[in-house]
Amino acid sequence: MKAKRKDAAHEQQRVERLAILGGKPVCESPLPWPAWPPLFERTAARLREIYFSRQWSFNSPTERAFERAFADHHGAKHGIFMVNGTVTLQCALSAVGVGPGDEVIVPALTWMATAMAVHYVGATPVFVDIQPDTLCLDPEAARAAITPKTKAIIPVHLYGSMANLDAVLALARERGLPVIEDCAHMQGGKWRGRGVGCWGDVGSFSFQQSKTLASGEGGICITNDDVLAEKLYRLKHIGYGRGMRQGQAQSGPPAGLACFNFRSTAFQAGILLDQLEELPALIARYENAADYLRRRLADVPGVRVQARGREASPQGYYGLFFIYDRGPAAQVPLARLLDALRAEGLSGACGTYGPVYRHMLYNMPPDRYRIAGDGTCPVADGAGTQHAVGFLHPWLSSDERTLAAMGDILAKVAERAADLL
Secondary structure (H helix, E strand, O other): OHHHHHHHHHHHHHHHOOHHHOOOOOOOOOOOOOOOOOOOHHHHHHHHHHHHHOOOOOOOHHHHHHHHHHHHHHOOOEEEEEOOOOHHHHHHHHHOOOOOOOEEEEEOEOOOHHHHHHHHOOOEEEEEOEOOOOOOEOHHHHHHHOOOOEEEEOOEOOOOOOOOHHHHHHHHHHHOOOEEEEOOOOOOOEEOOEEOOOOOOEEEEEOOOOOOOOOOOOEEEEEOOHHHHHHHHHHHEOOOOOOOOOOOOOOOOOOOOOOOEOOOOHHHHHHHHHHHHHHHHHHHHHHHHHHHHHHHHOOOOOOEEOOOOOOEOOOOOOEEEEEOOOHHHHHOOHHHHHHHHHHHOOOOOEEOOOEHHHOOOOOOOHHHOEEOOOOOOHHHHOHHHHOEEEEEHHHHHOOHHHHHHHHHHHHHHHHOHHHHO
């Protein structure tokens, strides 16, 4: 009997011990990576129709249909479809009048395209810190960073949260600044029931292959401003105005507005039209999964879940992040946390982008950008980089058993974090 009790105690210790330290993993084999992007037979048929129609670009019927459907879905008056979600930001900046010598406020934690678009128009990005709960731009940090050179603010709706639009828009109105919402992560997300992207002057979205709506590459600007919509269209279509036939321009763009060929094609629009129909159900599924994980980890010491947007209804998701910045977990290096999660079976665990100015691919010299305040962003450099782990949105489509295992893994690593020191 004593031997049995001893064996049971030993097995319990082995179960509780972290797998990276020789314990039994929550999952004996890694959780399966969810397939992405989605595939639909009707989309394959649509693409065949587009191919044989020979109407592949130049404001084709399919492109116009997607622009209208996407703008309607988010509550915007206009949609301008483009080749990717970086040039949408660049065109938005040009449309609101940002140029050489100007400054644009951006959050320190974002993909570097947010800042690179500012460089592309000859302006200077000013990096400000983020809020510790949402990991999105801190409005008070933005306020402190405004100078006479400031000509726009770009709040980014990041991973599984939204920037505080109420505070950002109030600040922008107070200072007379345009707001360009970077919604690359937030297709289908809404703030108080109205789509993100149409609260500011322009909303910029990406449809790169990993996004919630994915077409390989693609992007769109949405706006409720007729003048900005006309500028955006001319900017992406080598100066042509909407409704003009190729080779038959009736008027030119405003003087000095440098226009580009940033057109996408009907093939991308066709792929996105079918995905857009599925988006509300997908977002609802993601919301349910994220809510489950928040409840599962609510009382687990050492870890907290990235907060939803304050007025999200619904919240959109490019990913969901977990911040290990309490108790012993706060002392564990990020790489060690990731290794521990993967050893337990969470193969999709990853870190955040980290601050733009520390990213390996951001090669701008220090005189080409500015870090606001004392030259540091403590939250972005700390919780947003050293302690945040998560996974991308397809994992939120997992079945109940997989979600339960994910919750158990995240909790186990938090509860046993001291063992990793």
